[in-house]
Amino acid sequence: MKYQSQKVAYAYFMVAMGLFAIQVLGGLLAGWIYVWPNTLSELLPFNIVRMLHTNALIVWLLLGFFGAAYYLVPEESERELFSVKLAYIQLAILVVGTLGAVGSYLVGIHGGREFLEQPLWVKFGILVAAVIFLVNISLTVLAGRKTAITNILLMGLWLLSLLWIFAFINPDNLSLDKMYWWFVVHLWVEATWELVMAAILGYLMLKLTGVDREVVEKWLYVIVALALFSGILGTGHHFFWIGTPGYWQWIGSIFSTLEVIPFFAMMSFAFIMVWKGRKNHPNKAALLWSLGASTVAFFGAGVWGFLHTLHGVNYYTHGTQITAAHGHLAFYGAYVAMNLAMFTYAMPQLKNRDPYNQVLNMASFWLMTGGMAFMTFVLTFAGTIQTHMQRIVGDYFMDVQDQLGLFYLMRLGSGAVVVLGALLFIYATVVVRREVIKPGPVAVPGE
Ligand code: HEM
Ligand code: HEM
Numbered sequence: 516m517k518y519q520s521q522k523v524a525y526a527y528f529m530v531a532m533g534l535f536a537i538q539v540l541g542g543l544l545a546g547w548i549y550v551w552p553n554t555l556s557e558l559l560p561f562n563i564v565r566m567l568h569t570n571a572l573i574v575w576l577l578l579g580f581f582g583a584a585y586y587l588v589p590e591e592s593e594r595e596l597f598s599v600k601l602a603y604i605q606l607a608i609l610v611v612g613t614l615g616a617v618g619s620y621l622v623g624i625h626g627g628r629e630f631l632e633q634p635l636w637v638k639f640g641i642l643v644a645a646v647i648f649l650v651n652i653s654l655t656v657l658a659g660r661k662t663a664i665t666n667i668l669l670m671g672l673w674l675l676s677l678l679w680i681f682a683f684i685n686p687d688n689l690s691l692d693k694m695y696w697w698f699v700v701h702l703w704v705e706a707t708w709e710l711v712m713a714a715i716l717g718y719l720m721l722k723l724t725g726v727d728r729e730v731v732e733k734w735l736y737v738i739v740a741l742a743l744f745s746g747i748l749g750t751g752h753h754f755f756w757i758g759t760p761g762y763w764q765w766i767g768s769i770f771s772t773l774e775v776i777p778f779f780a781m782m783s784f785a786f787i788m789v790w791k792g793r794k795n796h797p798n799k800a801a802l803l804w805s806l807g808a809s810t811v812a813f814f815g816a817g818v819w820g821f822l823h824t825l826h827g828v829n830y831y832t833h834g835t836q837i838t839a840a841h842g843h844l845a846f847y848g849a850y851v852a853m854n855l856a857m858f859t860y861a862m863p864q865l866k867n868r869d870p871y872n873q874v875l876n877m878a879s880f881w882l883m884t885g886g887m888a889f890m891t892f893v894l895t896f897a898g899t900i901q902t903h904m905q906r907i908v909g910d911y912f913m914d915v916q917d918q919l920g921l922f923y924l925m926r927l928g929s930g931a932v933v934v935l936g937a938l939l940f941i942y943a944t945v946v947v948r949r950e951v952i953k954p955g956p957v958a959v960p961g962e
């Protein structure tokens with residue numbers, strides 16, 4: 516760590532990891548309720564638990580992105596942050612907003628639009644925090660060295676903040692309501708967040724593999740162009756059945772199929788950089804997370820996304836457990852694991868503990884990734900049976916759910932493994948054990 520102001524990232528990463536723990540524990544509780552439905556039904560009903568699970572996810576991923584930007588921009592721009600104070604004020608606003616949202620969910624106040632349930636004042640707080648962030652980071656970048664990594668990171672963060680405006684527009688017309696909702700949800704994870712992911716991955720590859728900056732930059736520009744070209748019109752895969760014109764079925768199917776390519780490119784990029792790089796960086800755990808993230812993102816977003824993206828298929832699978840299987844693996848691979856890669860790289864430096872013992876961190880990678888893969892397979896089987904019974908045979912929703920009990924039990928089991936891995940990761944990253952270097956045998960003169 517070269518610049519003092521990079522330290523603010525530490526506070527962001529710590530809050531992010533706290534919410535990460537709450538998120539996965541909330542998921543575990545939701546999975547438990549699927550198996551024993553009356554659990555806490557009065558005190559903390561399923562819809563509230565689910566809201567805490569998905570909202571905590573989004574907020575901690577964003578905090579991770581902000582922290583990553585505060586960590587890598589000073590190094591890339593070769594200067595201190597414009598204002599450390601503003602960065603802490605931004606974090607304080609986001610923490611107050613998060614507590615406000617949690618408090619209002621617990622007493623049953625929420626907006627009811629999935630992922631965007633926050634009360635209006637919290638949405639407004641998020642907007643203010645985003646503006647503070649953009650000012651702070653943009654002034655830093657403008658005053659310093661400009662690189663492809665900071666350009667792409669900034670472009671992603673500016674665009675995703677602008678899209679947040681659609682969270683405020685909720686028309687009475689149900690078709691328009693859905694369209695604007697997807698402008699946030701889809702254009703975040705399948706366009707703007709991809710730019711952030713590519714920038715962080717590019718930075719990590721630069722640091723961990725020692726490949727030339729020009730090579731990294733060429734890959735990044737290609738990935739970004741592919742992501743935007745496919746992702747923007749790819750939004751059409753959510754316009755099949757919401758009352759929009761029929762041509763969206765073809766636009767959505769074709770362009771969202773092309774969305775697989777940037778995810779494939781990001782995976783290829785990571786492996787080729789590691790293969791070509793000459794550097795033997797001591798932080799192997801960060802490398803494992805970087806390769807793992809880009810690989811699982813390709814499977815979760817690319818393969819499991821394509822699985823149900825053609826309108827002829829989606830007609831049957833829409834809103835089934837197939838969707839949940841895809842949602843879990845895609846979010847985990849692309850955004851959870853990429854954030855954890857950044858934490859794994861930066862935390863030992865922020866704590867001045869490099870080189871450190873990475874065994875527990877790597878174990879947590881395999882626990883989480885294995886658990887998530889198993890959960891995805893289980894939900895995919897459940898979704899296949901559900902699609903057949905409900906959409907082809909025409910059985911009733913609840914009758915079908917009764918047949919899926921075994922799968923929900925296995926989802927709960929694999930979820931417990933994910934939670935174990937997540938807690939282990941947090942322990943390994945917050946405590947950061949030093950590498951104990953045992954002294955070798957001492958040569959005795961004369962022997
Ligand atoms: C990292 C990137 C991605 C993430 C995080 C992600 C996440 C999600 C989530 C959470 C949902 C459920 C939304 C809801 O109804 O509440 C969803 C739906 C969907 N996703 Fe993705 N996705 C990603 C990329 C992709 C890609 C690349 C494709 C296509 C190749 C795709 C195809 C779909 C389709 C077709 C649906 C609608 C499912 C339905 O009709 O129920 N996704 N995605
Ligand atoms: C880092 C890991 C996780 C991520 C990224 C994640 C992400 C998500 C997302 C995006 C949704 C909404 C899905 C949709 O609309 O299709 C969701 C719902 C859910 N998640 Fe997770 N989750 C994680 C961990 C867990 C764990 C460990 C469990 C434990 C069993 C779990 C259980 C659930 C349940 C039960 C739902 C509600 C599904 C429904 O409404 O049918 N999740 N999660």
Ligand SMILES: [Fe+2]
Nearest residue numbers: 701705750752
């Ligand atoms: Fe989408």
